[in-house]
Structure formats: C-alpha cells, structure tokens
Amino acid sequence: MAATAAATSDPEPTSDDANAVAAAAVIAAAAAAATAAAATGQAAVHQAVANMRLNYTYGELNEEDLASQPIDQFDRWFREAVAANVHEPNGMTLATVSATGRPSSRVVLLKGYGVDGFQFFTNHGSHKGSDMVQNKHVALSFWWGPMDRQVRIEGVVERLSEEESTAYFQSRPRGSQIGAHASLQSQVIPDRKALELRTEAAAGRFKDAEVIEKPANWGGYLVRPTVIEFWQGRPSRLHDRLRYRLLPGLTADGLQSWQVERLCP
Ligand SMILES: Cc1cc2nc3c(=O)[nH]c(=O)nc-3n(C[C@H](O)[C@H](O)[C@H](O)COP(=O)(O)O)c2cc1C
Numbered sequence: 001m002a003a004t005a006a007a008t009s010d011p012e013p014t015s016d017d018a019n020a021v022a023a024a025a026v027i028a029a030a031a032a033a034a035t036a037a038a039a040t041g042q043a044a045v046h047q048a049v050a051n052m053r054l055n056y057t058y059g060e061l062n063e064e065d066l067a068s069q070p071i072d073q074f075d076r077w078f079r080e081a082v083a084a085n086v087h088e089p090n091g092m093t094l095a096t097v098s099a100t101g102r103p104s105s106r107v108v109l110l111k112g113y114g115v116d117g118f119q120f121f122t123n124h125g126s127h128k129g130s131d132m133v134q135n136k137h138v139a140l141s142f143w144w145g146p147m148d149r150q151v152r153i154e155g156v157v158e159r160l161s162e163e164e165s166t167a168y169f170q171s172r173p174r175g176s177q178i179g180a181h182a183s184l185q186s187q188v189i190p191d192r193k194a195l196e197l198r199t200e201a202a203a204g205r206f207k208d209a210e211v212i213e214k215p216a217n218w219g220g221y222l223v224r225p226t227v228i229e230f231w232q233g234r235p236s237r238l239h240d241r242l243r244y245r246l247l248p249g250l251t252a253d254g255l256q257s258w259q260v261e262r263l264c265p
Helices: 002-008 016-050 070-083 127-134 162-171 174-182 192-205
Strands: 091-097 103-109 112-114 117-123 137-144 149-159 218-232 240-250 256-262
Touching: 070 112, 070 137, 070 149, 070 218, 091 117, 091 127, 103 117, 103 127, 117 127, 117 149, 117 162, 162 218, 174 192
Parallel strands: none
Antiparallel strands: 091 103, 091 137, 112 117, 117 218, 137 149, 149 218, 218 240, 240 256
8 A cells, every 4th residue: 555655645756855855745645645554454443343243152151050169060061061171171360359349350260169169379568469468259251162162250369378288389390490489570670681690590499408498578369259150152142141159058068158140141
C-alpha cells in the first residue's frame, strides 16, 4: 500500500528544494496510507475477535450425576481432564485481593487436593503472598477447554506447615530449587542479566550441597473451599451451572454438608 503511493506520486526532480518537498509529500502520503491500512487492519482484527465463538457440545451436567461431596466431583472431572490430555490440567487461576480491595489474578499449579481443599506453592513475599497475608479470601478457577468445562472455587487460604512445604520443595527438580532461591518473586529487577547473576550465585552457594534447603520465604498454601461451582458449556449459551455451598455442621456420616444449587448461565 505505501509502496504504491510512493510510486504513483513521485514527481520529476527539478531542484534540490523541490526534491525535498516532493520527498516529504511522498513520506506523508505513505504514512497516511499506512495509518489507513492499520486502521482497516485493526477494524478487521476487532471484527474477527468479536466473531470468535464456539458452540459447546461436549456434554451436559445434571443434578443426578453429581457426587454428594464436591471434592469427589472435582476428582472425577480432574481425572477426565487428565485422560483427555488437557494441557496442564492442574493450571488454575488464583485470584487474591489486597488490603485496599484491589484484586489481582495469576496462574499457579495445583499440587494436591483432598477433603481439606486445594494446595499450591509460591513465594510468600510475592504480590499474591502479601495479598494473602492481608486477606484470606481467595478464588481459584480451572478451565478445561477441550471439555467445555470450568470449575470455580471460593474459599479461605492458610499456609501449609513448614514440614509439608519442605517435603514438596525437596521433591522439585534441582534447577527449580535453585530458581526459588534466586527469584525475589514480584520484585522489579533491572534486566534479565540480574536474574541470571542471582541464579549463578545461588547455584554456586549450593554447588557442594546434596540437599538444597527450602528458602524461608517459599512454601505451600491450602485453600479450604466454601463454594465450588461446576460449569459445563452447552449449546446456545444455555450452560449447566451447579454450585455446592458449604453449610454449617456435618452430615450423619460425619462428612461436610453442602447445598447444591443450579444457577442461570
Ligand atoms: C502454567 C503456569 C503455572 C504457574 N505456576 C506457578 C506456581 O505454581 N507458583 C507460582 O508462584 N507461580 C506460578 N506461575 C507464575 C505466576 O503466574 C505468577 O507470574 C507468579 O507467581 C507471580 O505472581 P504475583 O506477582 O501475582 O505474586 C505459573 C504461571 C503459569 C503460566
């Protein structure tokens, strides 16, 4: 587009001045053409994005299909996501809220789940770590695209014991252990080199160590759920949403008591 404008509006040179004026005109025309092309391109991208949608047909979720305990339902869906080769099925978005009410979210890896809740590991001094000191209410969400499924969890977070954190840290690859020592997670650094120098220094410190100790500012968290929603995409946006809400008290079998409700999509 710009090349065409340049070719058709390039006049015969008459003098250096005229040449300069002509060149400026050519550049201006080319710039205008490029701006117009970018605007057209941007509009086309915008339209293409607006048109992106899938019709969800994988399956349905009915009340009678649900496990009585939500963690069993989660286990069922998680195993199905693993079996379906979902990419990193244990990747989950963790949302935290600061003391001043500002939310932030990021992906972390689920590292364990059970009747108590959902576990992950991170740096206590990170943005999320500092949020979780101030505000224990967090949310998790999983999205398993190939199955048109989402799981949304709300709950209260607590730190795992040092023993549990150490046990998991010791199971990590050595490179990740050194990385945890090198990274001041969420802090501003001047450049990549600074991180590499910190990593080299940490590798040097532990070069003769058979066991790399867990950094004091790194460890695990447990999210004890109070709400778990299972979302199954359905055609025409008429999705199935079944939500378990924790009730006070236990069932006759000594299990957690949950109220199941269906929500509008
Ligand atoms: C797939 C994936 C998995 C991740 N897993 C973790 C994790 O388990 N723990 C962690 O601290 N950060 C993990 N991260 C990095 C976080 O998303 C985030 O960048 C980091 O924890 C800093 O977040 P913060 O500054 O909000 O505290 C992961 C990122 C991705 C994309």
